[in-house]
Amino acid sequence: MLLSLVLHTYSMRYVLPAAVMMGTAPTYMLAWGAWRLLSAVLPARFYREVDDRLYTIYQSMVLFFFENYTGVQVIIYGDLPKNKENVIYLSNHQCTVDWIIADMLAIRQNALGHVRYVLKDGLKWLPLYGWYFSQMYLVIFPEGTRYNPEIPKVIADSQSFAEKEGLAILKHVLTPRVKATHVAIDSMKDYLDAVYDVTVAYEGTVDHKGQRKLAPSMTEFLCKECPRVHIFIDRIDLKDIPEEQMYMRRWLHERFEIKDKLLIEFYDAKDSKRRNKFPGKSVHSKLSLKKTLPSLLFLGGLTASMLLTESGRKLYVKTWIYGTLIGCLWVSIKP
Secondary structure (H helix, E strand, O other): OHHHHHHHHHHHHHHHHHHHHHHOHHHHHHHHHHHHHHHHHOOHHHHHHHHHHHHHHHHHHHHHHHHHHOOOEEEEEEOOOOOOOOEEEEEOOOOOOHHHHHHHHHHOOOOHHHOOEOOOHHHHHOOOOHHHHOOOOOEEOOOOOOOOOOOHHHHHHHHHHHHHOOOOOOOOOOOOOOHHHHHHHHHHOOOOOEEEEEEEEEOOOEOOOOOEOOOOOHHHHHOOOOOEEEEEEEEEOHHHOOOOHHHHHHHHHHHHHHHHHHHHHHHHOOOHHHOOOOOOOEEEEOOOHHHOHHHHHHHHHHHHHHHOOHHHHHHHHHHHHHHHHHHHHHHHHOO
16 A cells, blocks of 8 residues: 555656646647748748747746756756857767757757757657657757667677777767768858757766666656756867868767766766766756746646637647647658
8 A cells, every 4th residue: 555655656756747748739739830820921030939939938848847846956067158059969868858958958048949959760750749849950969879778789889880980989978970960060050159069967877886877767857866967068169170071070979089088987987076977167057937937837727728618628639639640741751
């Protein structure tokens, strides 16, 4: 009985946030779809401005749960400008929470509505709005897949490839792939202010033997199993990045060598006092409720009012069904 109660209480930690985030998705998509139709006769800049605002509202609500609700401490090292910039964000990849980290930084620059992602093809098929994310191209995870200590073959294959190519062998990250990074920088260089090289480490990801273990899933994160997230940011000017793909490949690998050294310090430092932190000065950055709670109340209120009427409930269900089908059809025919 007591064990059942404990398990039930534990599960409720993520059931409520998940229900709200997924439950408000039809409301968000209806608002976006209505604006898309209304703005068809307007200049494109009007559509983009409201689109960014709608996206900011939804993502701010998501951050309410991942920061304010969980109480996670966000520790920032390095160079995060206070003002928003047009950037490409390069990061190591460990878990599904990684894309939330990009949002955490963006909201601190008032740039949340501008965050876009390079996703695996399979993620386009997420119900309802996965196809929408698939059109966005700013946040890149050059490793191509997650670093997972529980799948040593992937790590071994990555290290063997690096050795074969004459590149440094990396321990805590995978050998990066340059294609997406090169295409993004080359096509957007006239609009970019900089590249953010971001290294992320989650506390609590070392077992009792001192071995690195799997980074938290979204469910585990929402269950408050990660006390602190450490984020090291290095702002890089475009003039310091080689333009040719061959040279950019070497540059990108050198950046991941730096990431690897940071993570070796974080996980493996001989002095225990130096573990669980990156070198250099850090700031504990707390996100104000003023930036997230209004979005939760707004979307929650709209969704609740829709569900109070029979016609609203029918529209809600149809949005889930047809929105998902149209999204899947769109990505299946899009080249």
